[in-house]
Amino acid sequence: MPLPIPFYIFAFLLGAVVGSFLNVCICRLPEEKSVVTPPSACPRCGSGIRWYDNIPIVSFLLLRARCRTCGEPISWRYPLVEALNGTLTLLLFIKYGPTLPFLAMFVFCSSLVVITFIDLDHQIIPDCISLPGIVVGFLFALGLPWGGWFNSLTGILLGGGSLLLVATGYEKITGKEGMGGGDIKLLAMMGAFLGWRSVPFIIFAASLVGSVIGISAMVIKKSDGKLAIPFGPFLAFGAMLYIFCGRQLITWYFSLGR
Numbered sequence: 001m002p003l004p005i006p007f008y009i010f011a012f013l014l015g016a017v018v019g020s021f022l023n024v025c026i027c028r029l030p031e032e033k034s035v036v037t038p039p040s041a042c043p044r045c046g047s048g049i050r051w052y053d054n055i056p057i058v059s060f061l062l063l064r065a066r067c068r069t070c071g072e073p074i075s076w077r078y079p080l081v082e083a084l085n086g087t088l089t090l091l092l093f094i095k096y097g098p099t100l101p102f103l104a105m106f107v108f109c110s111s112l113v114v115i116t117f118i119d120l121d122h123q124i125i126p127d128c129i130s131l132p133g134i135v136v137g138f139l140f141a142l143g144l145p146w147g148g149w150f151n152s153l154t155g156i157l158l159g160g161g162s163l164l165l166v167a168t169g170y171e172k173i174t175g176k177e178g179m180g181g182g183d184i185k186l187l188a189m190m191g192a193f194l195g196w197r198s199v200p201f202i203i204f205a206a207s208l209v210g211s212v213i214g215i216s217a218m219v220i221k222k223s224d225g226k227l228a229i230p231f232g233p234f235l236a237f238g239a240m241l242y243i244f245c246g247r248q249l250i251t252w253y254f255s256l257g258r
Helices: 005-031 057-063 078-094 100-122 127-141 148-176 181-194 198-221 234-255
Strands: none
Touching: 005 057, 005 078, 005 100, 057 078, 078 100, 078 234, 100 127, 100 181, 100 234, 127 148, 127 181, 148 181, 148 198, 181 198, 198 234
16 A cells, blocks of 8 residues: 655655765775764865765755865765655655665665775675674574575575676686675675575676676777676666666576576
8 A cells, every 4th residue: 555655755864864874885994994083074175064064965056066165076976865765765664665675785785885985986785784784684584574584594505605606707717806805705795685586587687787888988988898897787677677676687687597
């Protein structure tokens, strides 16, 4: 049964507000800085950001994408992350309503947003997100309809173990490191939240989309195959695709052979 419209508006606003905090995490975690102190400031002039200049999306538009103090441009990354997290939260609320699965997927998807943008910028996946995420995902799974301790634990082992085997095999064959440990821990976290059945789908979707984008990028840049592309964002895409339509896609795929 659909809820009143204000509930859905609140869900988007909640996601956008949390998205503002995610921007802080994206900027500070790679530099191992506190995400709590000091308060937000302009990265160019260092002036503190007033509360009315820190309203998600709205302040960016009112300020015309410029710092009030120094007039330097504000990156479009900030409202993008806020709008993205707001939209994801709204979609999760539409799917699950005010339930424990909504809360679990809200925490999970918000973590993936941070991981995606940090990996794009620095090609690292912070352990301070993925390792606690494995524990949190396991605890959430104890109360989720698709969860349970065995499903979650198997997801952790299958998620981390499968990529570990791929990374080890690639390194033995080529003598080069082809996949970082961050991707392995990230997929283990995904298995903890979503269960072992999600792991093959996530790997397939991430590999397919990653291959298409990677080959396209190499063609455009005329690279010789040494172009380094982070895999974390593709894993995040695969996980979100699984959340919203993975089961339907799996059912559709197997129905083709009937």
